[in-house]
Each structure stands twice: as structure tokens, then as C-alpha cells.
Amino acid sequence: MSYLQFWTETLGAYGASESETLELLTYNQNIFDPSLLTHLDEPQPELYLATWAEYVQAAANIGADAALKPHLVQFQFPILAGISTTPEYRAATRKGESTAAMATAVGLTLLEPERLQLDLHPTLAGEIPVLVAGNRADFVSLVQALTRRNEPEPIPDSMGACIVSGYNNWHRVRQYQQQWLEQNAQGDWAVEFQELIKRPELYRDRFILLSRGAYSNVAASELGLGAEEWIELSGKIRREHESTHYITRRWFGSMRNNILDEIIADYRGIVAANGEYRADWFLRFVGLEAFPNYRAGGRLENYRGEPPLSPGAFIVLQRLVKAAAENLERFDRKFGQSARTRESEIAILIALTTLRLEELASERGVELIETATIASDSRSNSLDNP
Template identity: 60%
Template sequence: MIDQESFRTDVLTYFGATAAQKEELLIYNQNVFKRNSSINSVKFPLNPEPHIATWEEYAIAAKVIGAFEVLKKRLVQLRFPIQEGISQTQAYRTATRKGVLVDGMAEATGLILQQPQQLQLILHQSLAGTIPVLLVRNREDFVSLVQALTQRNEPQPIPASMGACIVSGFNNWDRIRQYRRQWETLNSGNCSETNWTAEFQRLIPQKQLYQDTFIILSDGFYSNVYPSNLGLEESQWQRLSLTIRLEHECTHYFTRRLFGSMRNNILDELIADYRGIVAAIGYYPADWFLYFLGLESFPNYREGGRLQNYRGQPPLSDGAFEILQALVKAAAENLQRFHTEFTSEAVINNQAQILVALSYLRLEELAAPEATSHIQKTLNNLPTTLPI
């Protein structure tokens, strides 16, 4: 595996980066996925995380009274409207940070959805294990749910190119209350408020007992790209969009569970879109990915394309962003070439191996002229016992 900084620097020189731009991009394109020897024995799909048992209860109840009715009783953020400044109110802070019950709170007027009955709760079996999915059929409702569950009910703008969101590290007060009820049952006669406070302090480090991961998914056109742009019928593109979007988000879940990271970074997006596109149509056309990002007319960039969502913090300079566009185009075309020339049917059927191999590389390696051999060598060096 090639990971020398000098190699990456040479690639950036090849693409015309200045010294300052190289410095920016070497930092931006760092691979932060954590490695450990347990990857050699992992089996896919991964076992479900602890929160899935609770979400299975939600899913059963949703079949009777509907997903929104179930979730607004369990997820406290859905008891508040989208309103500027609401996250700074005492009521909101005590409800979401301390688990204070919202009954009687004047501010807790409820989240308004345009089509609440259309919200679906699905437990999707992904390569990384079962993950809850909130499927939203209305764009305004998707925006409202993202704002409620990731933006503390503040009316933060959501890009039109964003059609899905993976929520990780979500503090689920319903699970904490379930934990408390079980604790009280086991400690009857010794479960005073003082004792619970002490028990709660012991609970806090055990995040798996109260933090959840789930996906909010819309059914609109993927990356806000219209079917005519890809030569497809509307119904066909809507169906494919849903698959791409779902498997894209599941790939972020895959890297988080396996390698401890999912970022707002173009390498993560390249890997996730690869998985989504292949899951949808069985092969990888680079021009689709470039259209999703706004690079279909490279070297011209289409304002509003997804790539600008991954410019980094602090954002890449204009010059470094232009070099990044060239790297992304080359990497996508190399990935298409690899998929066409090197992947056997057995490997295509084991997408987990390819995702693991791609996660070992950096954008410069994927953009280099010899990228296909980098990917193949990395794939060959993986353990052959990664069953799917």
C-alpha cells in the first residue's frame, strides 16, 4: 500500500497544485479511518447495535398507530416546533439535555409535518448491520425532521442537493427512561432520586446504552439531479435514487462502525456513492457521480452541486478547491476503470471487501494514473475471510 506523503505531493504537483494548495490538500485528504487487527475476523453483516432492540419496538407500534405518532412520543425533539431561538429556551434545554418531561411546557407545541401519515419507519439490513430508516415522502417534512433531529429544532437551511442524513450519537431519553425503570425494578426500596443520580453518572460513559444511530431518507431525485440529465424516466430514476441514497448512508454507517469515522469529506462521499450506484444498477458510471457533485461539465463547476458541501473546515481556498475538482474527476474515472477491468463477479458480490479496500487509500492515490493497480493490490492484501 502506498501512503508516503512524497507520493501524494507528487500527485498534487501532477495536477498543478501550488505549494500552498498542496499544504491545504494534504491536510484535507488525510485518511482518518482507524485500523485494527479485528478486521481480519469480522463477518458481514455486522451484529446489530444495542439500540436496535428499542427501535424494533418502535417499528411494531408504528404498524398500529403510524411512525410519526410513535416517534413523537419517544423522541423529545419531535415535541417542539421548528422555531428560531428555541434551542436556547430553558424548556428546550431541560427537555433535551436533562430529560425533563415536556408535558405542560408551553413551548412544546409539537413538530408540524405536512404529511405525517406518509412517514415510514423501516429497519434496513445493511452491510454494517440493521439500521433504522425514517423514510419521508414530502420534501418539507424531510427538512423539518433534519432540522429537529440534527439542528436542535432551529430553522437552519438544508441544501437542495441533500436528500438524506445519518444521525449518529443521538441521545435517546426514551432509552434512558427504560433503563431507569429496569434499574428501579432491580433496586426496589433503594431507588431514591439521590441513588438514581449516582446511577445516571455511571450510565453516562456507556453511550451504547442510550445513544442511537438512524437515517432520515427522502424519496426525491438523488443529489437534486433530474432524470432527463441521465436519460432516464422519472419513475425509474426515483426508484434508483432511493436505493443509491439508502446504500450511500449505510456506507457511512459501515465506515463509522468498522473504522470509527464518517466525515463530511469527499473521500467518504466517493466511497459511499460508489456503493450506492453499484447497489442500484450493478456497475459504476463515473459520469453519474460527477453529475451528482456538479462536475458534469468539468472544468466548469455547477453552483449548487454537492461538492461544495464537502469543502472542509476551514474551507479550501478557491485554488485548492479547483485542484480538488480535478482529483475527484480522475478518481471517479479510475474507479470506473477498476470496476470494469478488475472486479470479478465474486468480488462484485462482496461489496464489503471493496469498501474496506477503498477506505485504506487516499484521494491522491485514487486520482493517480496507476490508481487501478493501487486498488487491486490493496484488495489482494485483504484477508480472504470477509464473508458477506
């Protein structure tokens, strides 16, 4: 049986019509690129980390808000409808012009700036900066400032974290300019700047934004947990979830708004927080705790695709997600009998990136995960020991 036939038959088994099958075959494309993974033992730190290490050190002394405001230009503007179209905002964010004399640069207002925390978090692929808001309102403001150009666009209640990727850091540009001019006193900076633009690693950053609230807007009582315990667990899930997106982007060249990415990231987040995977937790996070009914506002609707899946295809997607989560739990229970190590984490992560949602949800799902994990373990060993 060909792969396409297997995927098609699986979708049919879950009730997909011919048109819905075509939709889902497209939506479920796995674009993780394993050929990009060349080494695992000592990932090279990305260039922006040196500057962010300076921010972390400053934050330890004066607080994260005060440490970041002089350097991240969006911290210098309020959340205001239409601000992104003003000449001053464009000049500051697109050209790196100083905001010192700009009337609109009155600063980003946070309710609890003293609770803003910044650190460098270690992941399987190396460190990444993590910025944690003190409360929900401040998290929303940070997301709006850093990913919505300081516009007051609505942020879903189910969203408690995000990765800011490809952030143009004008502070790093100025650092580079100062160093270059010291070494090339007679040089033409305008010419060099055009060369700099061709090297995004010299000015584009990645970092994680986290909130402190309940994960996926799920109350502690819904999981039978105490409020404080759930907030602590939520932080661990959220941090590892976003770290996983960073890993897949760096190792496999992909970080999408797709349910496969979410299944993988939540798997690692739940295991990091709970010690083992809980399918019932994940299903509640995405709005499928009362399957076959879907709870409006659950996270699954955030990953419906572009263009969005039709109503019928979305129902089939719900069935696939439920089965995939349950298969993943069965696999994890078998795996949990052995010790969790960095090597085993890597093997499982690589394995999950090689499978499609149809495969995870199929009757052979557990077997396919196991087989892929064994193959991934062999591959990771060969990468570590060339």
C-alpha cells in the same frame, strides 16, 4: 519513492502549487482505522436496536409519526427560530423532563405524517433504523428537528439524506431507569444516572434520515431516465450511501464530511441501484458534469473542509475527484466480469478505505485499487476464519 513523495508529485501533476499541496495533503488525510475491524461474519447488533424494533412494530400499526412522537423529544416541538435556547426545550432535551405541561411543546408539524416510513435496514455491519420522509419539506423539518435543535437552519437542496449519530434517547434512559429501580428498590437513581452517563451505548442512538426526491437534486432528464424510475433509483442510492457511512463509522471509526467518504459511499450506492458504477452519474451528483467547469450548488462544495480549501486548492480537488471517479469506473468494469458477493463487497470497501484521494486519482489508480482489493480479500478471509 516514499508515500509522501508520491502524493506530492500527484498533486503537482494536477497543478497544485506548494501552498495548495500543503492544504490538500492535510485535507486528504485518510483517518479510517483498519485496526478497529475485528470480525465480519456476524456483526453484533447495537444495543439501541431493541428499542427501535419496538418503534418499527408500533409504526406498522399506528404509523411512524405517531409511534415516534411520544419517545423522540424533538418530535414534540415545532421548528421555530430561537426555540433551542428556551428553558423548556433545554429541560426536555438536556434533562429529559416531561413535555406534558410545556406550552412550547406543540408538536412537530409534518405536511404528510402518514407517509413517514420507518424500518430496520440490513447493512454489512448490521441493521440500522431508517426513517424516510414523505416529501422534501418534511425531510427538511426532520433534519432541522433532529440535527439542528428544531431551529429553521437552511438545508442545502443537494442534501437528501443524513445520519443522526449520537442521538440522546431519553426514552431509553427511562426504560433503563425503570428496570434499575425494579432491581434496586432502595438504590439512589441520581448516583446510578451519573454512572449511566459514562456508558453512551445505553442511551445514544444512530439512525438514517432519507428523502424521497431526486438524488443530489439531479433531474431524471439529466440522466436520460424516466421520472418514476429515477425516484426509485435515487432511493436505493441514498439508502446504500448512508449505510456505507454507518459501516465505515462502525468498522473503521470514521464518518467525515470529506470527499473521500463521499466517493466511497456513492460508489456503493450507484452499484446497489444500477448494478455497476457510473462515473458520469457521480460527477453530475457533485457538480462536475461539465468539467473543467464546476456547477455552483453541486455537492462538492459541501465537502470543502474546515477551514475551507482555498479557491486554487478547490480547483485542484475537482481535478482529483474527476480522475478518481474515472479510475473507479475502470476498476469496476473489470471487476464487474465476476459475480458481486458479500465477500467481494467487503473486500472493495476495505480496499477503498485504505487509499487516499491522490492514490485513487493517480495514473496508477486502477492498479492500486486492484492491489488493495486483493489484499483486503485476504484479510477479510482471515477475519472470518481465525
